[in-house]
Amino acid sequence: MPEPETSGLLAEQLLRLTRKLHRAQKLHLEPLGITPAQSRLLRTVAHTDEPPRMADLAQRLEVVPRAVTTLVDALEAHGSVRRVPDPTNRRVVRVELTDTGRSTLRALHDARRAAAEDILAPLSPEQREVLGGLLDTLSTAHGRHC
Template sequence: MLRLTRRLHRIQKRHLEPLGITPAQSRLLRVVAHYNGGQPPRMADLAARLEVVPRAVTSLVDGLEAAACVRRVPDPANRRVIRIELTDTGRATLRKLRSARTEAAEEILSPLTADQREVLGGLLNTLSGGPEGRA
């Protein structure tokens, strides 16, 4: 499993490189896009969701802001609070990231038949505690 995980990370990284996005930045973009707080997340929200220190989020946001994927906006209720908003460029980048992840998955799963993929999906779901793996 560990070897497969490393291989998947290498393949994903290779597919992300042309987009100029690191895996950590990709993850942050997905968190911002799917944040369920009713408004854009704060830096502290992102740090908690990503399970990293706030300084790490600042660096990621700086890079994504330089690439015009996110922007910092003041919270209308409390001007001292900064929220992180996805831009149109960020949404377009997310679409490209989804395609890159799909291509990476296809590359790693290419030796398997459709039936083998289905079995593997079920096994991985069970191991990860998905709906089929819960008692």
């Protein structure tokens, strides 16, 4: 079992790396005019079988419905999503991607990849493979969950 100091140090290193990755992603997202939160919403909409309801988005993103409204407003102004009525219940609003939204998603994917490359640049291909294996182990472990 690792020493508590080692676990604390590793946790701190992971937090620093996460913050560094977020900063790099934010830098790469800025030219697209999209915030990280808007990016998450776009990806969430893209990975649903049918246009999600606003309430579904709030639940999936683990935010209050008002936050989703603000994000959708901004993305609608950007031209990336549009509100559409639910075909079975006119009181329900769904959110769907536009062609601009699909293009934006491709650009977001490229921006996230560039940010990751910025972070991973010092590592050799072998080190990247080891890191990937370690991260897979950590992310699929069935221990205690936060």
